[in-house]
Amino acid sequence: MSIFDQAVVSLMPLVPKAIVGHVARPYIAGDTLDDGLAAVRTLMAEGCRGTMDVLGEEVTRTEETVAFTELYMQTLDRIQSEGIDANISIKLTALGLNIDPELCERNVRRIMDRAVERSSYVRIDMEDSSTTDETLELYRRLRERYDNVGVVLQSMLRRSLDDIRSLLSLKVNVRVCKGIYVEPAEIAYKNKQQVRDNFVAMVELLLQNDCHVGIATHDRHLVERSYELIRRLGLGPEAYEFQVLLGVLPGLRREIVAAGHRLRVYVPFGEAWYAYSTRRLKENPAVAGHVMKAMFSSKK
Ligand code: FAD
8 A cells, every 4th residue: 555545544534424425325325225226126237136235333232233133134025025136245243243142143043034034045244353253153053054144254364265174064155255354464364466366276165165156356367267267167157156346346247247157246235334435445545545536626
């Protein structure tokens, strides 16, 4: 990150909310479930499917976790009743992991039961490394009862290939991504190429063992290497899917679909859009630079 980029990122907390909202607009479907469903409908017209995420992390009150649970259940109802091609992505901290793991598990099981009733699928997002063990333990317990649940592993973490090996017998369904959280060097690769190589090794190990993979990246290098892998292993389109975030490199998304691959777009919606947006903007200083420009050129 250049000094300018670092400066931009450190100034983010001072940027007025309205400006963050303006620049973050392409990355968020909107405040409401209706907004989320409308965004997926638009993507469906482009040949994509969705995974819907109710924005919110690190809640502190039980009532908030129950409200998230209910909104997710409503989301599953509407996905089915309106014929939307989407599943849901959940974050355990939004469902109470840091308040009380048992509360979290109760909430997740309510969502899972509804997903079964609605013939849908639930992906558990992976959060920072303090939650990895608990997330994978809960995932294993859920798999004793449910098949319609998948998890996420991050290629920046040194442990991830071992995690895959320990999950292979479950015919695990994994979204592989680089990982968004800043982690210490003892547990995480810091070199960009190592993170990429580990990503490809993870995808390969899963595909070779007949595990469905969500290849979640906008890194063209990784998309190309995944294409090669898919060709080499002779896989049909049902064995994997590419996954991207709403608003990020839509041109790449269209190329992947045009090349005949399945593609799922992560569609965040909800009132907690501001926290999500500032996190995304901090990740990508080039975009944060646009926030600054918008701030200095805006007419107040
Ligand atoms: P990068 O090299 O970071 O990006 C490649 C290019 O894509 C960049 O040059 C830039 O042009 C563009 N780009 C990438 N990200 C952004 C952005 N946010 N805004 C604007 N442009 C961008 N991480 C987790 O830790 N846990 C999860 O559960 C998780 N789920 C994810 C689900 C999906 C569908 C996707 C696509 C990502 C998810 N991530 C998750 C985030 C992921 O770990 C990476 O942080 C993120 O995808 C950036 O890595 P990249 O592979 O796209 O490569």
